[in-house]
Amino acid sequence: MNEYQNDGRVERRGKFAPSEAVLRGDSADVYFHRTIEILEKEGLDPIAVMEVFPNGSGVLCGIDEALALLDKVLPLDNREVWALNEGDAVTSKEVVLRIKAPYRSYGLYETALCGIMASATGWATAARECAGAAGDIPCVSFGARHVHPFVSGRMDYAAVSGGCKGCSSVEGAKLAGIEPSGTMPHALIIVMGDTVKATLAFNRHIDSGVARVSLVDTFKDEAEESLRVAAALGETLKAVRLDTPVERGRVTAELVKEVRARLDQAGHGHVGVFVSGGLTPERIRYFIDKGAPVAGFGIGSYISGARPIDYTADIHEVNGVAVAKRGRIPGITENPRLKRVM
Structure with a gap:
């Protein structure tokens, strides 16, 4: 938390306050709305770790706007977020953002998080x-x-x-x-x-x-x-x-x-x-x-007119248990360049 407050990100984050439409999930893929509805009705809200990475090399951008959104929706007392810096050179598949929080607090915003960074990058x-x-x-x-x-x-x-x-x-x-x-x-x-x-x-x-x-x-x-x-x-x-x-x-x-x-x-x-x-x-x-x-x-x-650099978001841990979809390695992906920002 202190790193986040001392490196200028708080000020930059304030410029990117998410709109009410984004917070409502108007830009989200509909299946995330349905996912949150199902989990609510099943009484499930596990602590999940999601990692976000680009599918090409480039200049990371949009991370401060992504953090502004997360700061708005994640619970203050139950969140951990790591990120690279705006303007960092990144490589394909490098984790640029890691979120650990109750899944229902942020799952609806996967579309927005990926889209923000894809276009900006x-x-x-x-x-x-x-x-x-x-x-x-x-x-x-x-x-x-x-x-x-x-x-x-x-x-x-x-x-x-x-x-x-x-x-x-x-x-x-x-x-x-x-x-x-x-x-x-x-x-x-x-x-x-x-x-x-x-x-x-x-x-x-x-x-x-x-x-x-x-x-x-x-x-x-x-x-x-x-x-x-x-x-x-x-x-x-x-x-x-x-x-x-x-x-x-x-x-x-x-x-x-x-x-x-x-x-x-x-x-x-x-x-x-x-x-x-x-x-x-x-x-x-x-x-x-x-x-x-x-x-x-x-x-x-x-x-x-630059082509967006696609981003992917994967869940790698649920309630402390390492998981992943087929083709991906379960558990936290190490990246020593990530800094704790929340």
């Missing part, structure tokens, strides 16, 4: 792949528009846990304890009719603590637009963002180099070049291998 692992490819160049998660709004914040939080330096959604940034990151949308520029006009309006009305980054591929040539906004904002402009669509050949290393060169020639060496649009670890490595002077990468669907 998939997103965090994809983010780690991008961050690894980028090296010292920061990556920002821009994928909120590619997922349902109920989970966009969780996705962005997982992306930051996996290595992104920022994320675009307000909820994701709040969960991660950072400020949301973003430039400006094409919509603002199109509605206002001109990139420089839109960027100047951004500069007038948005808090000065927000970095001035102008999107420069809407109406004119990217290099020309970059020079226009740099001349208009001067030292205030931090970067330009290239998001050229595939219909126009998308962003290339050569385009980044040209924009960088033209900015430098015009005396705007302080303005960085930020790249977004269809980025993957392979595309990131392409820019780096070509020596493109990229100041940052905005990553969307590679992270948001």
Whole structure:
């Protein structure tokens, strides 16, 4: 219990308070509802040990949210929980969570526990792949528009846990304890009719603590637009963002180099070049291998569309007796990396 209180998990857990729908079991597989009903009517509630493990290697994420759920449903005077840490590298079949408590207190939530970590681990692992490819160049998660709004914040939080330096959604940034990151949308520029006009309006009305980054591929040539906004904002402009669509050949290393060169020639060496649009670890490595002077990468669907890394939950002990389904070894699975957290 003391470890749990002293390593910052209590504060992080508070950000992930489970919804009433989750607590009711609305997201649970129906057979768990039926299992709890049967056990209640049979008067059975054994002390059971359940172990949860991934079916693939990756970056563990969602464990703090899983612990928040368990903290809500497990009896305070009859529970023992061990877990790895958010952001730990995990291997296939490694136990990341072990629960020992009356089975009826947590059995209904097996679906939620596995689902939380499956999705989050998939997103965090994809983010780690991008961050690894980028090296010292920061990556920002821009994928909120590619997922349902109920989970966009969780996705962005997982992306930051996996290595992104920022994320675009307000909820994701709040969960991660950072400020949301973003430039400006094409919509603002199109509605206002001109990139420089839109960027100047951004500069007038948005808090000065927000970095001035102008999107420069809407109406004119990217290099020309970059020079226009740099001349208009001067030292205030931090970067330009290239998001050229595939219909126009998308962003290339050569385009980044040209924009960088033209900015430098015009005396705007302080303005960085930020790249977004269809980025993957392979595309990131392409820019780096070509020596493109990229100041940052905005990553969307590679992270948001990452395949979940499935989790499995198995009961390994009932009332002190080692048990397991066929194909699994009865009894506690040793993992010295697990820490007692409740």
